[in-house]
Amino acid sequence: MRQRHFFNLLLAGALALPVLAGAARANPVMLFDLKSGKVLEHQDAFKRWYPASLSKLMTAYVAFRAIAAGEVALDSPIKVTKHSAGEPPSKMGFKPGSVMRLDNALKMMLVKSANDIAMAVGENIGGSQAAFADRMNAEAVRLGMTGTHYVNPNGLYSPDQYTTARDLAVLVAALRTDFPQYAPWFSIEGLAVGKKEIPNYNLLIGRYPGADGMKTGFVCSSGFNMVGSATRNGRTLVAVVLGEKSAVSRAEAAAKLLDEGFDMPADNSTTLAALKPYGDTLSPNDMHDEICKKKTKKEQSEAPPAVAAKNAPKSPYQEKLDHVATLVAVGLGGATGPAPKAFADQTDQNYADVPLPIWRPDRPAPAGAAPAATGTAAAAMQGDQPVKAANQ
Numbered sequence: 001m002r003q004r005h006f007f008n009l010l011l012a013g014a015l016a017l018p019v020l021a022g023a024a025r026a027n028p029v030m031l032f033d034l035k036s037g038k039v040l041e042h043q044d045a046f047k048r049w050y051p052a053s054l055s056k057l058m059t060a061y062v063a064f065r066a067i068a069a070g071e072v073a074l075d076s077p078i079k080v081t082k083h084s085a086g087e088p089p090s091k092m093g094f095k096p097g098s099v100m101r102l103d104n105a106l107k108m109m110l111v112k113s114a115n116d117i118a119m120a121v122g123e124n125i126g127g128s129q130a131a132f133a134d135r136m137n138a139e140a141v142r143l144g145m146t147g148t149h150y151v152n153p154n155g156l157y158s159p160d161q162y163t164t165a166r167d168l169a170v171l172v173a174a175l176r177t178d179f180p181q182y183a184p185w186f187s188i189e190g191l192a193v194g195k196k197e198i199p200n201y202n203l204l205i206g207r208y209p210g211a212d213g214m215k216t217g218f219v220c221s222s223g224f225n226m227v228g229s230a231t232r233n234g235r236t237l238v239a240v241v242l243g244e245k246s247a248v249s250r251a252e253a254a255a256k257l258l259d260e261g262f263d264m265p266a267d268n269s270t271t272l273a274a275l276k277p278y279g280d281t282l283s284p285n286d287m288h289d290e291i292c293k294k295k296t297k298k299e300q301s302e303a304p305p306a307v308a309a310k311n312a313p314k315s316p317y318q319e320k321l322d323h324v325a326t327l328v329a330v331g332l333g334g335a336t337g338p339a340p341k342a343f344a345d346q347t348d349q350n351y352a353d354v355p356l357p358i359w360r361p362d363r364p365a366p367a368g369a370a371p372a373a374t375g376t377a378a379a380a381m382q383g384d385q386p387v388k389a390a391n392q
Contacts, residue, residue: 026243027043027044027223027241027242027243027244027285028043028044028045028047028049028164028165028240028242028243029041029042029043029044029045029165029239029240029241029242029253029257030042030045030165030166030168030169030238030239030240031237031238031239031240031257031258031260031261032169032173032237032238032272033235033236033237033261033269034172034173034176034177034229034236034237034238035235035236036271037173037271037272037273038269038270038271039169039269039270039271039272039275040237040260040261040264040269041257041260041261042165042166042275044165044279045164045165045166045169045275045278046147046164046165046166046277046278046279046281047164047165047279047280047281047285048147048162048163048164048280048281048282048283048284048285049162049163049164049165049222049225049242049243049284049285050157050161050162050163050219050221050222050284050285050286051148051155051161051162051163051168051217051222051225052155052157052217052218052219052222052225053090053113053115053118053154053155053215053216053217053218053225054155054163054168054215054216054217054225054227055118055136055150055152055153055154055155055161055163055217056109056110056113056118056153056154056155056215056217057168057171057172057175057214057215057227058136058139058140058150058153058171059109059118059121059122059132059136059153059154060106060109060110060175060182061139061171061174061175061178061179062125062126062132062135062136062139063102063106063121063125064175064178064179064182065139066125066340067102068179071125071340071341071342072102072125072337072338072340073102073337073338074101074102074103074337075101075102075103075334075335075336075337076101076102076124076335076337076338076339076340077099077100077101077102077124077335077337077339077340078099078100078101078102078105078117078120078121078124078335078340079097079098079099079120079124079343080094080095080096080097080098080099080100080116080117080120081096081119081120081123082096083119083123083129084096084116084117084119084120084123085116086116087115087116087118087119087154087156088115088156089115090112090113090114090115091114091115091116091117092108092112092114092116092117092193093116094116094117094332098332099332099333099335100330100331100332100333100334100335101333101334101335101337102121102124102335102337104330104331104334105117105120105121106121106185107185107188107191107328107330108191108330109121109154110185110186110188110215111188111190111191111198111200111201111328112191112198112201113201113215113216113217115154115155115156118153118154118155119152119153119154121153122152122153122154123343123346124340124342124343125340125342125343126342127340127342127343127345127346128346129152129153131342132153133150133151133152133153136150136153137149137150140167140171143170143171143174144170144273145163145164145167145170145171146167146277147162147163147164147166147167147277147281148162148163148164148167149161149162149163155217155219156219157219157220157221157222159284162284164281165240165242166272166275168227168240169238169240169272170272172214172227172229172238172240173238173272175214176213176229176236176238183212183213186212186213186214186215186229187205187211187212187213188200188205188326188328189205189206189321189325189326189327190325190326190327190328191327191328191329191330192327192328192329192330193329193330193331194331197325197327199325201216201247202214202215202216202226202228202251203247203248203250203251203317203318204228204230204251204254204255204317206321206323206325207251207316207317207319207321208228208230208251208255208258208317209230209232210230210231210232211228211229211230212229212230212231212236213227213228213229213238214227214228214229214238215227216247216250218247218301220287220288220291220292220300221286221287221288221291222242222243222287223242223243223244223245223287223290223291224243224244224245224246224247224249224250224291225241225242225243225244225250226239226240226241226244226250226251226253226254227239227240227241228241228251228254228255228257228258230258230262232262235262237258237261237262239253239254239257239258239261241253241254241257243285243287245291247301248315248317248318251315251317252315252317255317
């Protein structure tokens with residue numbers, strides 16, 4: 001009887017283990033078939049992780065939903081606010097008051113991973129950062145992303161902004177199935193802004209056969225994250241890789257997962273919807289010291305090193321494209337569509353930036369008057385959580 005009970009426990013444990021086609025991996029991964037939803041490989045899929053710029057996938061999803069609802073159009077104006085212009089790199093660097101089309105803004109956000117543009121999109125469509133984050137969280141709940149919470153549209157570090165590999169897979173499936181018309185935006189090789197060329201941080205694009213998406217992310221606390229997708233013979237696979245040590249190893253890990261997936265059938269696999277939570281689902285992993293403590297600011301970037309490390313072969317994902325990159329022109333202007341109502345409503349409630357009068361120092365202050373806040377103190381009361389590292 002005890003032997004049978006022990007066998008049942010072993011069987012239950014085996015069923016709960018993640019599916020690993022290759023060697024054990026150090027960090028969360030997920031590989032699934034986009035059309036069928038079959039999960040081909042997963043590890044620590046429900047482990048909380050800081051999403052970094054993978055947050056911009058949800059920002060795009062909320063924007064697409066707003067377009068579909070008629071709130072905005074592709075040519076709606078997106079105005080750079082003072083707050084959004086102040087976001088740290090990666091960024092476009094447009095001055096406050098600059099206006100661009102929504103579609104151009106989204107392309108800059110997805111390819112350049114521009115934090116200032118992502119914030120501008122959020123503030124314009126949501127009316128404010130907080131209101132847009134509420135919409136992001138509402139969509140996460142609606143989609144069944146049970147381990148995700150957002151506080152900003154660009155993914156800059158906050159201890160309260162987290163997700164899981166499984167939830168990212170759910171989001172990607174929704175993006176690609178609900179809004180297939182925007183799929184080409186995730187495979188843009190580069191942008192042309194005037195005479196400036198901006199390559200995609202996704203090193204699979206143009207290098208891995210069939211690569212067609214989707215997004216990268218990095219802050220010190222998350223390590224190097226990636227959602228990479230590829231289509232071959234009508235079959236699209238998506239790899240989610242979290243917590244890699246570099247932009248190059250991130251691309252290599254995603255490519256390896258995709259290679260494994262294209263070589264295996266999905267007949268007996270579980271689905272995203274049927275995959276049950278397992279492991280530690282509450283404790284976020286913080287890689288800040290491991291990733292950034294001993295690295296220079298230049299190394300704390302998504303941009304891959306131009307030269308391979310000593311005694312290491314150059315990765316194929318460090319090589320230049322073997323063809324002339326196809327660039328998509330973006331820039332300011334051309335925004336003739338309807339203005340986002342939420343942003344217009346919020347703007348109408350703002351007052352002119354005129355200093356409030358203070359009591360004259362040569363006269364006695366009335367009872368109950370409080371001293372005005374200094375500039376330093378006022379600045380300390382503004383903004384969000386402190387940023388540990390730039391997000392790209």
